[in-house]
Amino acid sequence: xxxxxxxxxxxxxxxxxxxxxxxxxxxxxxxxxxxxxxxxxxxxxxxxxxxxxxxxxxxxxxxxxxxxxxxxxxxxxxxxxxxxxxxxxxxxxxxxxxxxxxxxxxxxxxxxxxxxxxxxxxxxxxxxxxxxxxxxxxxxxxxxxxxxxxxxxxxxxxxxxxxxxxxxxxxxx
Amino acid sequence: xxxxxxxxxxxxxxxxxxxxxxxxxxxxxxxxxxxxxxxxxxxxxxxxxxxxxxxxxxxxxxxxxxxxxxxxxxxxxxxxxxxxxxxxxxxxxxxxxxxxxxxxxxxxxxxxxxxxxxxxxxxxxxxxxxxxxxxxxxxxxxxxxxxxxxxxxxxxxxxxxxxxxxxxxxxxxxxxxxxxxxxxxxxxxxxxxxxxxxxxxxxxxxxxxxxxxxxxxxxxxxxxxxxxxxxxxxxxxxxxxxxxxxxxxxxxxxxxxxxxxxxxxxxxxxxxxxxxxxxxxxxxxxxxxxxxxxxxxxxxxxxxxxxxxxxxxxxxxxxxxxxxxxxxxxxxxxxxxxxxxxxxxxxxxxxxxxxxxxxxxxxxxxxxxxxxxxxxxxxxxxxxxxxxxxxxxxxxxxxxxxxxxxxxxxxxxxxxxxxxxxxxxxxxxxxxxxxxxxxxxxxxxxxxxxxxxxxxxxxxxxxxxxxxxxxxxxxxxxxxxxxxxxxxxxxxxxxxxxxxxxxxxxxxxxxxxxxxxxxxxxxxxxxxxxxxxxxxxxxxxxxxxxxxxxxx
Numbered sequence: 001x002x003x004x005x006x007x008x009x010x011x012x013x014x015x016x017x018x019x020x021x022x023x024x025x026x027x028x029x030x031x032x033x034x035x036x037x038x039x040x041x042x043x044x045x046x047x048x049x050x051x052x053x054x055x056x057x058x059x060x061x062x063x064x065x066x067x068x069x070x071x072x073x074x075x076x077x078x079x080x081x082x083x084x085x086x087x088x089x090x091x092x093x094x095x096x097x098x099x100x101x102x103x104x105x106x107x108x109x110x111x112x113x114x115x116x117x118x119x120x121x122x123x124x125x126x127x128x129x130x131x132x133x134x135x136x137x138x139x140x141x142x143x144x145x146x147x148x149x150x151x152x153x154x155x156x157x158x159x160x161x162x163x164x165x166x167x168x169x170x171x172x173x
Numbered sequence: 174x175x176x177x178x179x180x181x182x183x184x185x186x187x188x189x190x191x192x193x194x195x196x197x198x199x200x201x202x203x204x205x206x207x208x209x210x211x212x213x214x215x216x217x218x219x220x221x222x223x224x225x226x227x228x229x230x231x232x233x234x235x236x237x238x239x240x241x242x243x244x245x246x247x248x249x250x251x252x253x254x255x256x257x258x259x260x261x262x263x264x265x266x267x268x269x270x271x272x273x274x275x276x277x278x279x280x281x282x283x284x285x286x287x288x289x290x291x292x293x294x295x296x297x298x299x300x301x302x303x304x305x306x307x308x309x310x311x312x313x314x315x316x317x318x319x320x321x322x323x324x325x326x327x328x329x330x331x332x333x334x335x336x337x338x339x340x341x342x343x344x345x346x347x348x349x350x351x352x353x354x355x356x357x358x359x360x361x362x363x364x365x366x367x368x369x370x371x372x373x374x375x376x377x378x379x380x381x382x383x384x385x386x387x388x389x390x391x392x393x394x395x396x397x398x399x400x401x402x403x404x405x406x407x408x409x410x411x412x413x414x415x416x417x418x419x420x421x422x423x424x425x426x427x428x429x430x431x432x433x434x435x436x437x438x439x440x441x442x443x444x445x446x447x448x449x450x451x452x453x454x455x456x457x458x459x460x461x462x463x464x465x466x467x468x469x470x471x472x473x474x475x476x477x478x479x480x481x482x483x484x485x486x487x488x489x490x491x492x493x494x495x496x497x498x499x500x501x502x503x504x505x506x507x508x509x510x511x512x513x514x515x516x517x518x519x520x521x522x523x524x525x526x527x528x529x530x531x532x533x534x535x536x537x538x539x540x541x542x543x544x545x546x547x548x549x550x551x552x553x554x555x556x557x558x559x560x561x562x563x564x565x566x567x568x569x570x571x572x573x574x575x576x577x578x579x580x581x582x583x584x585x586x587x588x589x590x591x592x593x594x595x596x597x598x599x600x601x602x603x604x605x606x607x608x609x610x611x612x613x614x615x616x617x618x619x620x621x622x623x624x625x626x627x628x629x630x631x632x633x634x635x636x637x638x639x640x641x642x643x644x645x646x647x648x649x650x651x652x653x654x655x656x657x658x659x660x661x662x663x664x665x666x667x668x669x670x671x672x673x674x675x676x677x678x679x680x681x682x683x684x685x686x687x688x689x690x691x692x693x694x695x696x697x698x699x700x701x702x703x704x705x706x707x708x709x710x711x712x713x714x715x716x717x718x719x720x721x722x723x724x725x
Contacts, residue, residue, distance in 0.1 A: 011353060014302070015290065022294050056480070063477035069299040069319060072353040 003032060004058050005084065005154050007162045008047040008065060009073040012038060016070045020047060023068065029053060029061050033151035039163070044072065048084075048153045075162040077154060084154035087126045089114070090136065093143035094121040102142060109135045120145060128152075178306035179204040179337040182270070183212050185313035191241050193217065193232065193596055195225040197252075199245020200285060201272035204337035217596060217625060220617040222249050224589035226256020227615070230265050231590030234576045235551055236597040237390070239266040239320050246272045247285030250331075251292065255583060257327045258296040262580025263411060264388060266325035268316050269297075275335040276304060290331050298326030304333070306341035318349045323356035324475040325388055357474060360491035360499065368487050369503045371468055375444035377512040378404045381427065381456075384411030384579065385449015385473060385493050387572045392416065394497035395448065401501065403510040404446075407435040409456055410560075411579040412449070414569035419548075424516060428456035429714045430561040433523035433723060436714070438516055439464050440721035447471040449493045452482040453580070462719035472496050525565050527708070533681050535559060535634040535704045539566040542604060542632060545688045550602040551576065551594050555587040555611030558640035561710045563606045585614025588631060592618060595627040602630070602692060609635040609661050619671035622697040630691050632700045633664055636708065644709050648724070668699035677701045 010016045017036060024031050032050040039046045051061055058076065065071050094102045102121055106113060111125035125135050129152060136147065156162060176184070182205060186194075193215045198206045209216050219225040222244040229240030240260075244253050250271040260267045274283045290300045299319050301312045309332075316328040372378060386395050386408075392415050399406050399422050406416045407427040416423055427435035439445065445467040450456070452471075457463040460483060470487040471479055479488040489496050527536045539562050542550070548568050553576040554560040560577055569575045576594055578586040591605040605612075612633055622629050634640075639657040646654050665675030674696050678687045684702070691698040711725020 015294075018291065019294060026295050059480060060477065063479075067475070067477055069351060069354045 002052075002054065002078075004051050004053070004076055004078045005082070005152065006047075006049040006051060006062070007075040007077050007154060008049055008071060009039070009162070010045050010047060011070040011072065012043050012045045013070060016045065019068050019070060020049075020065065023064055024051075024061075027060070027064060029057060035151035035153050037153075048151070050152055073162070077156055077162065080160065081157040082154050083157060084128050084152050085126050086129055086132050086152045087124065087150045088132050088135065089122060089124050089148050090139055090144055091115075091120050091122045091146040092139045093119060093145060095119055098142060102139070105135075105138050109138070111135060174343060175340045176343045177204060177208070177337065178309055178332070178339055178341060179208045181306060181309045181341065181343045182313065182332065182337065183208045183214065184343065185310045186214065186241065187212075189313065189317045190238070194241045194243050195219055195228040195232070195593065196243030197222050197225055197245070197249060199249045199272060201274060201334040202243065202245045202249075202332075202337070204334065205243065205270075205272070205332070217592070217621065219589065219592070219621050221615065222252030223255050223585065224592070224615050224618045224621065226253045226267075226269065227259065227583075227586050227589035228593035228596070229267055229269075230256060230260045230586075231553060231576055231593030232597045233260075233265050233267055233593075234590070235573055235594040237388075237573065238597075239268055239317060240593060241268050241270070243270045244272070245285065246274055246289070247287045249285075250289040251287055254292060254296070257293055257329065259578055259581045259583045259586060260327040261296045261298070263384060263578065264325050265327065266320040267327040268320050269327060269329045271329060271331050272337070273302070273331045273333040276333045277335070279333065289329065293329050296327070297329050300329040300331070302331045302333075303336050306336050306339050309336070309341075310343060311346035314346050315349055315351060319351070319354065357476060357490045358492045358495060360472075360489040360496045364487060364489050365496070365499055365503070368470055368489055369500060371444055371470060371487055372402065372446070372500070372504060375468070377442045378402065378444040378446060379438050379442040380404050380406040380446045380448060381409070381439070381450055382406055382412040382415050382448045383409040383450030384415075386412055386415035389449055389474070389493035390572075391449070391494035391497055392572045394494050394501065396420070398497055398501050398504075401504065401506045403507050403513045405438055405513060405516050407431070407438060409450055409453070409579070410564055410577060413564060413575040414572045417570040418568040419570055421517070422513065424520065426564050428720065429458065430565065430710050430712065431720070432525065432565070433712050434516060434519035436712075436720040436723060437519050437523075440719070442467045444468050444470065447473075448497070449473060451478050454482075457482065457720070458714045459717055459719045526711075530705075531681060533678065533684065533702055533704050535562050535702070535708060536566045537681070538632065538634065538684055538702050538704070539563055539606065541684050541688055542606070543567045545685065545692060546602055546604070550574070550604050551598055553577065553587040553591040553594060553603070553605045555605070555607045555614075556582045556584045557608045557611055558644065558708070558710050559606050559608045559611075559634040561641075562634070584611040588612060588629070589615050589618045591629045591631075592622055592627055595622075595629050596625075603628075604630045604632060607631055607633045608640055609633055609637065609659055609664075610639040613661075616667070619668065619673055619697065619699075623672040626696070628695050628697055630698045630700065633702060635661065635664070635701055635703050636706045637661060638706065640708075641710070643707070647707070647709070648715070664699050664701040668697075673697040673699055675699045675701070677703075679703065
């Protein structure tokens with residue numbers, strides 16, 4: 001089982017997320033994460049989809065996604081050099097006595113403290129999923145009260161890009 | 174010019190060449206119905222929205238033009254769902270228009286509100302919720318373009334009541350611009366070259382032709398290619414009529430209830446050429462042993478069909494007709510083929526068979542229907558044993574003459590579909606071959622057929638059972654006939670109650686005269702054939718077996 005990262009450009013219209021997510025569920029494909037936001041063009045959104053599956057599954061996922069009228073372009077960027085990031089917010093127990101330790105951990109991971117309660121600290125951290133996992137594990141002994149991750153977003157390195165070119169066709173790398 | 178949304182909708186439909194709508198009115202579509210009242214579009218009022226969807230589907234299958242159906246919001250829209258799913262599974266071009274509660278009421282569980290775009294996401298090629306009357310003209314154009322181009326399919330347009338009644342400027346939307354939608358027409362030249370080489374090198378090729386041949390209008394090219402290379406042609410249920418069933422190279426239908434010789438041919442071929450097919454499990458049965466020694470070639474306009482169910486050695490993504498034409502141009506004719514001769518022997522040795530015992534046999538009735546109509550009728554079917562017998566014992570020679578629910582297997586499809594077919598082909602004989610179970614799923618449409626004087630004939634193969642389910646219970650559940658026996662109404666009286674003609678046939682000798690009588694009447698006719706009760710459809714590939722291991 002291989003984990004693939006797909007960069008999917010879609011029309012910024014209502015219902016697109018439901019179409020994409022529904023396609024995955026009804027055909028039995030496994031979504032690991034899915035992050036959506038708009039791009040440099042207000043008419044186009046970008047989904048970064050991480051999906052588990054062998055080559056055959058990936059081929060079907062890609063082809064079925066292409067059939068959706070709102071899907072403009074799909075790139076499987078797994079084999080290319082890319083940068084990826086995820087953002088996590090973690091609210092962790094931190095009594096005044098433990099605060100220093102938690103702040104040290106935050107330093108190591110270059111995380112930031114974004115909120116302070118009487119017995120809690122809320123931290124933000126960005127990085128690839130390996131780093132985020134390690135950060136989460138380091139804080140677990142203190143008692144994580146709440147945690148939220150954005151899911152992965154990714155972009156090709158260097159001059160390569162997966163942006164939308166208005167030539168009326170769908171492309172793949 | 175300022176018009177109401179409903180007026181823009183109807184004008185846009187006219188601009189797409191729509192001449193007929195099958196529908197059922199209700200509260201939120203009143204603005205549209207008010208415009209239709211003065212319109213030149215013919216509106217056929219069915220007695221159930223499911224009937225409207227199937228009629229639009231039948232109309233599309235017979236005419237090749239997109240079928241249009243219209244229903245109100247909520248229950249009207251949800252009643253279309255089975256018909257839309259049916260069209261989706263069989264790739265039929267259809268535009269379904271539903272009313273929706275006014276936009277300020279959306280999402281509040283308002284009276285007769287259903288999220289029909291959400292409900293139909295998995296069973297439409299695409300769907301639209303129109304929120305502004307300015308968008309109607311463009312939406313209609315896109316809907317028809319999507320429904321009819323590439324691999325055809327149903328598209329739904331949901332129209333809130335205020336969008337239909339508000340005024341807007343009606344401007345021509347111009348050409349369709351859908352950056353995320355493209356159709357592959359031309360096959361890849363390198364794959365085409367590989368395909369030609371594979372055909373030249375093959376000794377035992379078989380063509381496996383499906384609904385794509387019919388919808389792609391490729392029957393002429395298919396015939397030319399098969400004759401040129403003396404290649405036997407097997408068709409799927411959806412492909413019947415795509416190749417003349419009486420042609421020496423035809424091996425008829427393949428798969429679960431296909432002919433023995435078709436299934437033997439698939440099992441022993443060295444090249445399988447799938448044309449507009451999708452390797453459905455009713456065809457392939459046990460996938461690992463389907464065409465085990467063959468190179469698999471697959472021609473389809475939908476790239477997602479390639480490799481979905483079987484591994485394909487030579488994929489050709491493109492328009493079926495264009496692709497076959499390009500192959501014909503590059504190939505040289507064959508003069509002799511031992512393979513064809515071998516299949517001809519199988520064909521002689523393993524014909525379709527049934528035991529004649531003096532009682533009325535469904536196979537004979539269907540053969541008589543073929544004789545009486547000289548194979549020239551448009552046949553629709555419901556779903557079940559009678560459907561398979563129709564596929565086996567009626568010889569289809571022209572495309573769009575066999576109209577049946579393939580992928581979804583929808584009981585209740587055939588009769589409303591026949592209504593749509595009769596509307597599209599007013600001069601032709603249209604016969605719904607039905608079972609006593611299926612016909613009762615949309616029998617209310619008799620009122621529609623009578624009202625519009627559509628002289629559809631319904632031939633009921635009446636065995637007092639849900640026949641196909643009973644057959645499975647007999648073969649795989651120790652004859653435990655759990656809830657498959659039916660207490661039927663008097664179909665003759667029922668027909669008469671609706672104002673149609675009813676004919677009961679009690680003896681074998683009456684079959685042909687009854688059929689002739691029915692054909693001579695210019696009214697809807699219900700023919701009740703009480704057939705042998707526990708007759709089975711054979712051959713049959715039991716589920717999970719390879720297709721050359723057949724019962725019967």
